[in-house]
Amino acid sequence: MDTLLLIVSLVLLSLLLVGTFIFVQFRGYRNDLNLEWFSLLEKLNIRLDKIPSLIEIMKKKGVVNNKLFKEVIESRRLSWSILDDIPKKVHADLKISNLLHQLWEYCGQSESIQKSVGFLSIQSQFKKINREIEALTDDYNSNVRKYNKKIDLPVLSAYLRLFGFKHRSIFEFEA
Numbered sequence: 001m002d003t004l005l006l007i008v009s010l011v012l013l014s015l016l017l018v019g020t021f022i023f024v025q026f027r028g029y030r031n032d033l034n035l036e037w038f039s040l041l042e043k044l045n046i047r048l049d050k051i052p053s054l055i056e057i058m059k060k061k062g063v064v065n066n067k068l069f070k071e072v073i074e075s076r077r078l079s080w081s082i083l084d085d086i087p088k089k090v091h092a093d094l095k096i097s098n099l100l101h102q103l104w105e106y107c108g109q110s111e112s113i114q115k116s117v118g119f120l121s122i123q124s125q126f127k128k129i130n131r132e133i134e135a136l137t138d139d140y141n142s143n144v145r146k147y148n149k150k151i152d153l154p155v156l157s158a159y160l161r162l163f164g165f166k167h168r169s170i171f172e173f174e175a
Helices: 002-060 066-080 086-108 117-151 154-162
Strands: none
Touching: 002 066, 002 086, 002 117, 002 154, 066 086, 086 117, 117 154
8 A cells, every 4th residue: 555655656746747847848938939029029129210210311302202101100100019919010010011111112213312321321220120130030930830839749738738838929021
C-alpha cells in the first residue's frame, strides 16, 4: 500500500513538473512574441509620426491635395488607437501604406518637390523605416507560425488552451 502511494505520488509530482515546465516554456514564447509585436508597433508609430512632416513639405512646395491629406490624417489618427487588435491594425496600416503610396505618386508629378532637400530627406527616412518594418514583420510572422504550430501539437493543445494559450494572428501588409 505504501509503495503504491509512493508511486502515485511520484507520477503526480512528475506530471506537475512536466506541466510546469511546458507552461513556463510557452509563456516565454508568448512573451517573446509580445516583445516582437511591440517592437513592430514602435516602428509603425515612428512611420505615423513622419506623416505630418511629409504633408508639411508637400504644402510648402505647393503640392497640395487636400482630400488626400484629410484621408491620410484621419487614417493616421485611427491607426494610433489600435494596439492589441492585430487584424484591425493590419487593416489600418494597409490603408496607411496605400495612402502613402498615393502621396508618393502625387509627389512624383512635381519636379519642384523632387529637387527639395527636405523632401528627399523625408523620403529617405520613410524608405529606411519601411525596410525596418518589413524585417520586423517577417521575423514576427515567422515566429507566430512556429508558435501556432507548437500550440497545435496534439499532446499539448488541450493543456495549453486550458491556460489561455491561443493562436496569434500574423501581420501581413505592404510597408
